[in-house]
Amino acid sequence: MKVFTAAQIYKADTFTIEKQQITSDALMERAATQIFNWMHVRMQGAPVKIHLFCGIGNNGGDGIALARHLFEHGYDIAVYVVKYSDKRSKDFLTNLDRLKDRKIWPIYMDADSDLPEIHPNDIIVDAIFGIGLNRTPDAWVAKIIQHLNTSKAFILSVDIPSGLFTDSVPEDKEAVIKANYVLSFQVPKLVFFLPETGIYVEQWEVLDIGLDAEFLMNEKTDFELISKNEVLQFYRPRTKYSHKGTYGHALIVGGSYGKMGAVILTSRAALKAGSGLVTAYVPECGYAILQTAIPEVMVLTNGKEAIEAIEFDMKPTVIGLGIGMGIHDKTVKALEHFLKANKLPLVLDADALNILSKNQDQMDFIPENSILTPHPKELERLVGKWKDDFEKLEKVRQFTDKRKVVIVVKGAHTITFFEGRGYINTTGNPGMATAGSGDALTGIITGLIAQGYSSLQAAIFGVYIHGKSGDISVENTGYQALIASDIIEGIGSAFLDLFKVPEERPDTSEKDG
Numbered sequence: 001m002k003v004f005t006a007a008q009i010y011k012a013d014t015f016t017i018e019k020q021q022i023t024s025d026a027l028m029e030r031a032a033t034q035i036f037n038w039m040h041v042r043m044q045g046a047p048v049k050i051h052l053f054c055g056i057g058n059n060g061g062d063g064i065a066l067a068r069h070l071f072e073h074g075y076d077i078a079v080y081v082v083k084y085s086d087k088r089s090k091d092f093l094t095n096l097d098r099l100k101d102r103k104i105w106p107i108y109m110d111a112d113s114d115l116p117e118i119h120p121n122d123i124i125v126d127a128i129f130g131i132g133l134n135r136t137p138d139a140w141v142a143k144i145i146q147h148l149n150t151s152k153a154f155i156l157s158v159d160i161p162s163g164l165f166t167d168s169v170p171e172d173k174e175a176v177i178k179a180n181y182v183l184s185f186q187v188p189k190l191v192f193f194l195p196e197t198g199i200y201v202e203q204w205e206v207l208d209i210g211l212d213a214e215f216l217m218n219e220k221t222d223f224e225l226i227s228k229n230e231v232l233q234f235y236r237p238r239t240k241y242s243h244k245g246t247y248g249h250a251l252i253v254g255g256s257y258g259k260m261g262a263v264i265l266t267s268r269a270a271l272k273a274g275s276g277l278v279t280a281y282v283p284e285c286g287y288a289i290l291q292t293a294i295p296e297v298m299v300l301t302n303g304k305e306a307i308e309a310i311e312f313d314m315k316p317t318v319i320g321l322g323i324g325m326g327i328h329d330k331t332v333k334a335l336e337h338f339l340k341a342n343k344l345p346l347v348l349d350a351d352a353l354n355i356l357s358k359n360q361d362q363m364d365f366i367p368e369n370s371i372l373t374p375h376p377k378e379l380e381r382l383v384g385k386w387k388d389d390f391e392k393l394e395k396v397r398q399f400t401d402k403r404k405v406v407i408v409v410k411g412a413h414t415i416t417f418f419e420g421r422g423y424i425n426t427t428g429n430p431g432m433a434t435a436g437s438g439d440a441l442t443g444i445i446t447g448l449i450a451q452g453y454s455s456l457q458a459a460i461f462g463v464y465i466h467g468k469s470g471d472i473s474v475e476n477t478g479y480q481a482l483i484a485s486d487i488i489e490g491i492g493s494a495f496l497d498l499f500k501v502p503e504e505r506p507d508t509s510e511k512d513g
């Protein structure tokens with residue numbers, strides 16, 4: 001699913017209005033009707049107090065139109081208009097009149113208004129600001145937002161949590177609604193997925209308001225959301241007359257005294273992801289460990305307690321490099337020699353990234369289309385410090401452009417970057433913040449490249465499978481007890497899940513009642 005910028009959403013609006021020959025008011029009515037249906041299906045007329053906080057722009061207009069639908073279906077509502085500006089939008093005013101026609105009188109709020117009492121069991125609809133927010137809300141509006149945030153009531157945000165910009169992080173962190181649920185029109189927003197701004201969105205869902213399908217399909221975006229549908233498009237089925245040679249040979253280079261487990265995890269994950277053959281390249285102290293832990297994996301050794309040279313007499317399809325490798329002087333030299341001679345695609349992780357960060361001149365020897373999988377600290381060493389999430393994304397984009405590599409920015413929503421585009425993952429959970437979970441990911445991605453997936457596909461698909469496996473495994477373990485080995489065990493279930501038919505969505509068509 002594409003992630004549009006605010007400018008692109010406004011463009012889609014205009015395009016749709018012209019093409020479908022409808023008014024902007026009709027589009028607002030669609031939006032409000034969709035939200036009403038969503039609520040009505042879940043609430044079934046329940047006598048819960050619903051407080052609708054509406055701004056004076058189109059987001060507020062959505063809220064006012066929603067209030068009318070809720071009223072007409074017998075819900076107990078209170079409508080507040082937060083008058084943060086005199087420039088009220090046309091469609092807001094139209095809907096305000098419709099509300100007044102039904103003898104509903106909103107409570108107007110300005111800097112001097114008292115804050116209404118809100119019971120923890122009430123519901124708040126947040127329609128103060130939408131994607132039109134262009135400066136930090138005034139202090140008195142921020143006070144209202146804080147009041148709602150501390151109310152303990154369930155907050156349903158219309159389109160985007162009020163106070164959240166679409167293209168920058170908030171200056172005043174207290175002036176943003178912390179939404180329990182966001183109903184986002186047509187497309188999700190990038191800020192739902194970044195560490196500094198995603199914290200305002202507990203759950204989100206997209207509501208289809210019928211923006212022009214052709215426009216949505218043709219418009220190019222900088223970001224795409226990756227779910228099952230997207231990865232299924234490049235899934236490669238196995239063929240009947242294939243053999244292990246068909247599925248490649250992954251070489252996993254890494255390990256040092258005390259860190260051999262990392263190589264076990266990566267090698268095992270590469271096998272589980274489907275690599276035909278896997279060889280681990282480790283220092284001698286890892287030989288017995290590897291051979292005992294995973295019988296399916298072949299082992300080559302070099303150096304005693306750390307790798308001193310990377311030389312082998314075999315032809316791997318792909319090399320995963322750096323896990324648990326350490327940064328011993330001899331290992332650093334070995335990597336430099338290896339990189340100068342190597343032509344194979346690489347998946348670089350952990351200490352390989354740390355070494356390269358300190359020796360940026362060696363970056364020139366990284367083959368194009370290689371994949372780098374840094375966690376936040378490794379990324380900072382690689383691209384330098386950033387002031388906020390947006391600068392981070394820009395730095396990564398520039399790095400991938402310059403080096404022609406894929407960068408997998410790991411996190412709650414891992415984002416894979418290539419050729420100026422970011423692919424946002426939707427699987428995974430906090431249980432995966434555990435030792436060795438990144439090693440498992442490196443193995444999965446390496447195993448996929450071995451089988452013939454392109455670097456970009458392997459990175460996107462690998463990240464998806466890794467997260468999905470974590471999601472399936474956590475059902476049995478809970479967050480705390482999930483460990484990297486569980487993620488590797490779950491890889492098979494994650495592949496099987498690709499072909500499960502999704503459960504039917506709840507019926508959101510309008511019902512009387």
Ligand SMILES: NC(=O)C1=CN([C@@H]2O[C@H](COP(=O)(O)OP(=O)(O)OC[C@H]3O[C@@H](n4cnc5c(N)ncnc54)[C@H](O)[C@@H]3O)[C@@H](O)[C@H]2O)[C@@H](O)CC1
Binds near residue numbers: 160186
């Ligand atoms: N295609 C879509 O997504 C549709 C969007 N609609 C709604 O339209 C919203 C966007 O509406 P608007 O463009 O009117 O913008 P908003 O309703 O987000 O904001 C209203 C206006 O307030 C002003 N403003 C911004 N920041 C301010 C601040 N800190 N203090 C005071 N004033 C400030 C701006 O001029 C802005 O246009 C969307 O979020 C959505 O809710 C729907 O009505 C219809 C279809």
Ligand SMILES: Nc1ncnc2c1ncn2[C@@H]1O[C@H](COP(=O)(O)OP(=O)(O)O)[C@@H](O)[C@H]1O
Binds near residue numbers: 411412414430435
């Ligand atoms: N809160 C989270 N939600 C989802 N995934 C997470 C979360 N925290 C970490 N992960 C995932 O777990 C992995 C951690 O990788 P990394 O930090 O390199 O671990 P290690 O170095 O221990 O192997 C990454 O793939 C990351 O996306």
Ligand SMILES: [K+]
Binds near residue numbers: 127159
């Ligand atoms: K809002």
